[in-house]
Amino acid sequence: MDEPEAPPIDIKNEVDNDPCPPWEFLYTNLLVRGDGVPKAPEKSTLKGCSCIGGCPSDSDMCECAAKNMQLRSEVRTTTGFLYDSEGRLREFDHPIFECNDACACAEYCNNRVTQKGRRCALEIRKTEKRGWGVFAAEDIPSGTYLGVYSGELLTDEEAEVRGKTYNDYNRNYLFDVDFRYIKDYLATQRRKLKQRYTVDAMHVGCFTRFFNHSCDPNSMIVPCVFGDAYPEIPYLAFFTLDPITKGDEITFSYKGDTITNAQERQAKRARYKAKKLLGKKKTAKPGAFGKIDVPCECGSVLCEGSMWNLGSSDDEESGEEGEDSDRSM
């Protein structure tokens, strides 16, 4: 995935003398497929729309717009595409089906956003307690595409083996691709989920491998599919949830429990502040999958004390359904 308009990413460290993060990985925006993972779909297997010029997002006449609608069970409040006319994501709860190489529509179609790459300015900076992190180098509106979680695409079995080793070193770059929508979508095509996949950004990846966890994140991953040849292997696309101010750290939740509605997020913060829960952290227990028992240092008012899903919660706000992954990040 080329990013012709992506501004360079500066690396800064005002914490200690490390000149840059350990550069122990190959930099790419692509997924490098491991053993047992199917090859990227041939163009001939992709299904596209037959729109001329830009796709009409307010009409189901566009096959791609219809695809974006079909898993949205709730009342339609918006038209077909998940992007607005500025290319900002306006709904975070659904997989994105972007127009692809098999579509007849033009390059300027509103339904081609992540494939054009990052446009916002970012920095990688050392933090006091969370290693290196990613920061905004300009104000960034909500719904802005940030980048893709690239890396080695592994079968679940291979990831399980690697995860045990990574946990010994206290660093984990595995992200399970087990979004809720996948089974529903495959069912619409009379297919069953046969294999689960994980992206490993330890040895191969891009700046997104430096996103730290927060219990009150300002970005999240939304699965993005180009064509439907392999809906079980979407790109993991990061979008800002809230407007982000220049200098803020950009984070996501490793637990996949992100509240996508802005008012609900605000209301939860207000509840936690009112109850003076700041500083009252849960004790991190050993993970159900042998995950690292590292205390969370996100510092947010919603901090739950742990970066990972560690089994049952005794928190008064427990019961929120996990959305993405519960084995790795």
Ligand SMILES: C[S@@+](CC[C@H](N)C(=O)[O-])C[C@H]1O[C@@H](n2cnc3c(N)ncnc32)[C@H](O)[C@@H]1O
């Ligand atoms: C995907 S990496 C993120 C980049 C990492 N900070 C680095 O320097 O390479 C995940 C690791 O970052 C650290 N980390 C991320 N979020 C954290 C948090 N909220 N509190 C403490 N450590 C965190 C943990 O060591 C975790 O295993």
